[in-house]
Amino acid sequence: MAVFMILLEQLGMPADVVGLLMVANVFIINMQTGLGMAIRTVELDAFAREVGAKK
Numbered sequence: 001m002a003v004f005m006i007l008l009e010q011l012g013m014p015a016d017v018v019g020l021l022m023v024a025n026v027f028i029i030n031m032q033t034g035l036g037m038a039i040r041t042v043e044l045d046a047f048a049r050e051v052g053a054k055k
Helices: 002-011 015-053
Strands: none
C-alpha cells in the first residue's frame, strides 16, 4: 500500500484510487499466475512428447 501511495503522490492523483489499484493488482497477479501455470503445462507436455518420441 505504501508503494501505491508514493506513486500516486508523485503522479498527483488522489489517495482514493489506492483501493482500486490494490484490487486491480490482485486480479493481475492471479491472471499472471494462471497464465504462467498454463504455459508451464504446455512446455512440460511438449517436452514429454519429445522424450517419448526418442524412445
